[in-house]
Amino acid sequence: MAIFKKPTLKTSQRKKRDIPQGLFQKCPGCEEVVSEIELNENLRVCPRCDYHFAVSAKERIGNLLDSQTFVEMDADLKSIDTLRFQGMASYKDRLKNYQERTGLTDAVISGHGMIEGYKVALAVMDFGFLAATMGSVVGERITRAIEYGTDERAAVIIVAASGGARMYEGMLSLMQMAKTSGALARHADARLPYLSVLTNPTTAGVMASFASLGDVIIAEPKSMIGFAGPRVIKETTHQDLPKGFQTAEFLEERGLIDMIVHRKKMRETISQLLGYLSSAP
Amino acid sequence: MDLQPLDFEKPIFELERRLQDLKEHSREHDVDLDSEVKAIEAKLRDTRREIYGNLSAWQRVQIARHVQRPFALDYVERCFTGWTELRGDRCFADDKAMPAGLATLDATRCVVITHQKGRNTKENVMRNFGCAHPEGYRKALRLMRLAQKFNLPVISLIDTPGAFPGIGSEERHISEAIAVNLREMMNLRVPIIAAVIGEGGSGGALGIGVADRVLILENSYYSVISPEACSAILWRDRKHAPEAAEALKLTAHDLLKLEVVDEIVDEPEGGAHRDYETAAFNLSSALRKNLAKLLETPTDQLLKKRYKKFRGLGNFAESKTNSGR
Numbered sequence: 261m262a263i264f265k266k267p268t269l270k271t272s273q274r275k276k277r278d279i280p281q282g283l284f285q286k287c288p289g290c291e292e293v294v295s296e297i298e299l300n301e302n303l304r305v306c307p308r309c310d311y312h313f314a315v316s317a318k319e320r321i322g323n324l325l326d327s328q329t330f331v332e333m334d335a336d337l338k339s340i341d342t343l344r345f346q347g348m349a350s351y352k353d354r355l356k357n358y359q360e361r362t363g364l365t366d367a368v369i370s371g372h373g374m375i376e377g378y379k380v381a382l383a384v385m386d387f388g389f390l391a392a393t394m395g396s397v398v399g400e401r402i403t404r405a406i407e408y409g410t411d412e413r414a415a416v417i418i419v420a421a422s423g424g425a426r427m428y429e430g431m432l433s434l435m436q437m438a439k440t441s442g443a444l445a446r447h448a449d450a451r452l453p454y455l456s457v458l459t460n461p462t463t464a465g466v467m468a469s470f471a472s473l474g475d476v477i478i479a480e481p482k483s484m485i486g487f488a489g490p491r492v493i494k495e496t497t498h499q500d501l502p503k504g505f506q507t508a509e510f511l512e513e514r515g516l517i518d519m520i521v522h523r524k525k526m527r528e529t530i531s532q533l534l535g536y537l538s539s540a541p
Numbered sequence: 542m543d544l545q546p547l548d549f550e551k552p553i554f555e556l557e558r559r560l561q562d563l564k565e566h567s568r569e570h571d572v573d574l575d576s577e578v579k580a581i582e583a584k585l586r587d588t589r590r591e592i593y594g595n596l597s598a599w600q601r602v603q604i605a606r607h608v609q610r611p612f613a614l615d616y617v618e619r620c621f622t623g624w625t626e627l628r629g630d631r632c633f634a635d636d637k638a639m640p641a642g643l644a645t646l647d648a649t650r651c652v653v654i655t656h657q658k659g660r661n662t663k664e665n666v667m668r669n670f671g672c673a674h675p676e677g678y679r680k681a682l683r684l685m686r687l688a689q690k691f692n693l694p695v696i697s698l699i700d701t702p703g704a705f706p707g708i709g710s711e712e713r714h715i716s717e718a719i720a721v722n723l724r725e726m727m728n729l730r731v732p733i734i735a736a737v738i739g740e741g742g743s744g745g746a747l748g749i750g751v752a753d754r755v756l757i758l759e760n761s762y763y764s765v766i767s768p769e770a771c772s773a774i775l776w777r778d779r780k781h782a783p784e785a786a787e788a789l790k791l792t793a794h795d796l797l798k799l800e801v802v803d804e805i806v807d808e809p810e811g812g813a814h815r816d817y818e819t820a821a822f823n824l825s826s827a828l829r830k831n832l833a834k835l836l837e838t839p840t841d842q843l844l845k846k847r848y849k850k851f852r853g854l855g856n857f858a859e860s861k862t863n864s865g866r
Contacts, residue, residue, distance in 0.1 A: 333865030347775030396855030441723035472720035488706030
């Protein structure tokens with residue numbers, strides 16, 4: 261008979277939360293707890309440390325445009341699975357999954373509207389949809405928005421966020437880089453302004469096409485912006501990455517970005533730039 | 542230089558060796574082995590046809606990356622005359638991964654832009670494995686503008702695993718360098734032909750790939766992501782690269798169907814590395830033929846066509862037209 265009885269181990273019971281989930285979250289910037297209500301009242305920027313939380317494309321459009329002026333274009337475009345891509349999950353399933361989860365049809369919303377009386381063609385990417393990767397629909401909507409700008413002699417504003425090309429669409433995805441950049445070439449020839457707004461994160465194929473081509477390039481604070489992923493760079497070069505590498509601040513310092521603009525000042529800054537670069541409203 | 546067999550080619554190399562042994566044996570000992578030789582020759586033909594006629598996407602990727610495959614400067618030497626390299630981006634450095642310069646194709650003076658890989662460690666250190674920095678793309682743009690100024694067509698020979706993912710690359714804005722090329726190439730007022738001669742690695746390839754005619758050598762590949770990286774993301778393991786290669790539709794024939802490329806340039810059986818002269822002859826014939834047509838086309842029409850070609854790429858469903866306008 262054992263002299264000592266094995267103590268029965270108990271896992272300490274988790275304290276039950278009194279509040280429903282999702283009402284509060286920890287800010288990745290300052291690690292303080294912020295309430296959803298506070299965030300929503302503050303354009304989803306941490307009131308304590310100014311960390312910019314992700315915002316849906318719809319919210320961004322609401323924040324940027326004069327109220328009731330947005331007209332969505334090309335909402336009827338739908339991605340198709342040309343390559344019949346089967347990985348661990350099929351492309352079709354993923355699309356369906358994200359459409360249900362986000363209520364979006366794809367990773368960009370495009371259209372036209374007004375900012376302080378200036379007519380603009382606008383495309384806003386939504387990272388929540390398949391990491392805002394650029395497939396045919398994203399490329400087509402952005403290209404059509406740019407062409408609309410050229411035809412209507414309007415400024416183009418693209419709010420970018422993206423993990424890059426959408427590999428489920430193979431080379432058709434890569435070709436969207438050429439297509440969108442080509443449309444911008446014509447828009448530029450027509451001497452119309454294009455403002456590129458980079459948000460967290462904007463990378464790879466999107467960064468290596470329209471996102472880098474703005475007459476003015478604006479970034480939200482602390483956004484991760486770059487071409488290759490930091491892990492790939494580390495593995496390829498076996499080098500330690502400099503502090504703040506691939507942040508908006510790093511790129512402003514190194515001359516890629518014209519200005520870093522707080523979300524609360526974005527609309528004001530854009531309308532000011534349009535005042536300089538657009539013909540009078 | 543002895544040819545290095547790829548794994549799937551081993552049966553062919555085995556037969557080739559036996560055939561050679563047999564021939565030598567027959568010569569040295571003066572015995573008639575004609576019937577044996579003929580039998581092996583027939584078997585070799587069948588085996589070759591069987592293997593090279595049914596190459597999988599992954600096998601073609603391996604041929605495209607073959608260390609003995611002709612590289613850009615091998616083609617420059619064989620297809621052009623008077624190669625005059627021009628160096629530097631006038632900003633930061635000369636990118637040795639992207640030699641570029643002036644050369645003549647028949648009687649046509651051209652600007653030639655390339656990606657160049659190395660064949661051994663020393664060369665690869667210099668060429669950075671064909672992975673260019675922003676300087677390469679900016680040098681390319683400088684020379685494309687030079688081409689426009691002097692009304693010379695541009696020929697780009699693409700062979701890169703991708704633009705270089707490194708600290709300097711990011712610090713000097715590789716994305717911007719590529720993006721600007723995409724925009725400027727669309728409106729460059731001279732004919733542009735791009736030929737993928739080996740690896741067409743994503744944005745790094747496209748950065749000199751916006752062209753009136755995009756050619757691809759039969760065993761080259763052109764892909765949005767490397768099969769290995771795609772496998773790592775989608776299967777969480779690089780081992781599925783062969784499946785990824787299949788899924789990505791990155792072979793010349795798949796790309797022709799998708800209209801991403803305009804024309805396939807035939808390679809000698811087994812790949813360009815088996816016969817440099819034939820590969821170069823095929824490429825130069827294709828370049829010559831396409832260039833002649835482009836040079837006849839009025840510039841405005843050329844630019845319209847170029848825009849339309851890239852404008853039309855992408856597959857999607859659409860229910861109504863002009864929504865929201």
